[in-house]
Amino acid sequence: MSKAKVVILGAGYAGLRALKSLQSKRLDIDITIVNKNSFHYESTYLHEVASGAHNAERISYEIKTVINPKQTTLIEDTVVVVNKDDKTVELEKTGLISFDYLIFALGFESESFGIKGVEHYGLPVVDIETAQKVDQHLRTQFSKYNETKDDAYLSVAVCGAGFTSIEYIGELTLQLPKLVKQYAVPIEKVQISCIEAMSTLLPMFDEKLADFGIQKLKDRGVNFIVGTPIKELTADSVIYEEAGELKSIKAKTIVWTTGVKGSSIVEASGFEQRRNRVMVENDLTAPGYPDIFIIGDCSAVMDSSTNRPYPPTAQIALKQGINAADNIEAKLKEKAMKPFTFTALGTVCSIGNNQAIGEVLGRNLKGYPASVMKKVIGDRSLIETGGVKIVATKGRFDFYR
Ligand SMILES: Cc1cc2nc3c(=O)[nH]c(=O)nc-3n(C[C@H](O)[C@H](O)[C@H](O)COP(=O)(O)OP(=O)(O)OC[C@H]3O[C@@H](n4cnc5c(N)ncnc54)[C@H](O)[C@@H]3O)c2cc1C
Structure with a gap:
């Protein structure tokens, strides 16, 4: 029997965390990850590049550093559409690739709200x-x-x-x-x-x-x-x-920078969506497509405490990546699917290098301590996906950076 094929679209927070988690499970599967570029970038630091505070290298690293070449193939290409009923994905240069299980994690795009100009x-x-x-x-x-x-x-x-x-x-x-x-x-x-x-x-x-x-x-x-x-x-x-x-x-x-929507590939692929976000089932699959997981900014998950979807964040994207990997393992082993649950740990907003405001685990923080907290959160996530070496080579242990 041939190995199950898992395809991950997007190597952002959600996709790369799903890959890392799947690889660690040592399942007898072939994994393909498709991304526009050969590198992963931390979207949460894009403002640092936009303001000229840091260069792009500081917030990005090669995807191959996370890949286990014995199990995973990286395709550097652009996704055009997902043919969800045929279980294929059309890529700009490569053409069609097929999957048994798909993790759709193509992130966000700018929202114009139809405003002129x-x-x-x-x-x-x-x-x-x-x-x-x-x-x-x-x-x-x-x-x-x-x-x-x-x-x-x-x-x-x-x-x-x-x-x-x-x-x-x-x-x-x-x-x-x-x-x-x-x-x-x-x-x-x-x-x-x-x-x-x-x-x-x-x-x-x-x-x-x-x-x-x-x-x-x-x-x-x-x-x-x-x-x-x-x-x-x-x-x-x-x-x-x-x-x-x-x-x-x-x-x-x-x-x-008025707001974002999910990837336009969501709509192009015919998923039921609102602002390119799919209201996923509680196991993170697309309604009617039990082998397609939609995670990160392309998904919407209802927060029962507010009766509104959780705001799209890196925090939820990372957790969804792990959950989707767990559920692919559950499917392969014919076990019960794990419902996705989420508790936000808090939010920290930078107001420039060593100043920030935030609410973390119910505590309000401001000024330098909040900025340190922001860097600790970012570095922790970088260590978990990219490894300690990457954090050190980027000079990210310096909290006054
Ligand atoms: C300036 C800024 C600050 C933020 N600060 C925070 C914060 O403090 N805390 C927080 O939790 N969240 C924050 N966010 C939100 C957070 O960055 C997003 O919620 C998160 O990046 C979503 O993760 P994702 O994996 O869905 O998408 P992404 O991380 O955007 O990854 C998507 C990946 O898909 C690739 N891709 C896209 N389209 C295609 C295609 N057609 N073909 C192939 N590849 C494609 C992209 O190249 C990218 O690698 C911030 C966002 C911004 C812009």
Whole structure:
């Protein structure tokens, strides 16, 4: 009898953790992992690349370091569609590959909410390429200021005030002194604005904690425009609505971090979905497809305490990776499937290198201790998937980095 074929799509938090867990089980199976690039990147640190604080190498490592070549094959290719009834996956260069069990973990994409101009003028932060583009774009605008003396080249508009926006702004404000020196531009003319539709900022934290974080950013000169839905982006402006009136802010750098949806391959493959997220069964399989597991940001899992899906996070993605691997083992051994359960350990939001706010295991943290906690959480996850050597080679044991 031929070995069962397990295919994992995506080598992000969810996919790579599933791979690591499956390999450790020493099952008699063949595993194939498909990813766009040969490397894994830690999406939770993309803002550091976007702000120019760190280079891409710092937050990425080669997938082959996690692979057991005796059992697993890496295909560096782009997934086009999953033919769920035929149990095949179409890849851009390789063509069709077949599977007995599939783990679908293709992560997230930027959400435009259908707002005019976003696709053209908004700069998303969703992977290494887009994060690097934000940094390069801002540098180009700063250098153009000296040719034109147009202040719009020194204006950065960050759309949305969710986690990614706040973490990006936090890091950018700390990078600014270096940037203005490098491009010889006047720091007093640099404007960083954050435009948010909701009137409450960082609502996931208690009010005092959120105020502490926002005040830190205001002290660094950030202008928050809140309760103002964005209506349109143009090449050099963000148009928003305030008290029923349309207003605009000039900016040549427009960072679009208002929110994310799951991979568009979810919809292309015909799964029942909402914003490219599949409401999975409690064993993490897609409804009607017991051999297809959907995990990470492409999945939605209901939180019975709030009656809403859990927010998509690396934390839940990692746990789902382990659970999906356990359930593939259970299927192969004809044992009962393990229902997925999740308790969030907390959330920490960076406001720039050694400052953060967070709620961890019911305790509120702020300032340096919170930033250390953020780094400990990130390093722990990196050790568990990539190994201690990778953490050390990336200089990640330095908590003042
Ligand atoms: C700036 C930022 C900060 C964040 N901070 C936190 C935090 O503090 N805590 C937290 O828990 N979460 C945080 N998140 C959210 C977290 O990063 C995501 O929830 C998590 O990355 C989801 O994991 P995933 O495995 O589903 O997707 P990803 O980690 O995005 O992995 C998807 C993988 O699939 C690959 N891929 C995508 N499409 C294709 C295709 N068509 N073909 C082949 N390969 C493909 C990608 O290259 C990638 O390797 C943050 C996100 C951002 C952007």
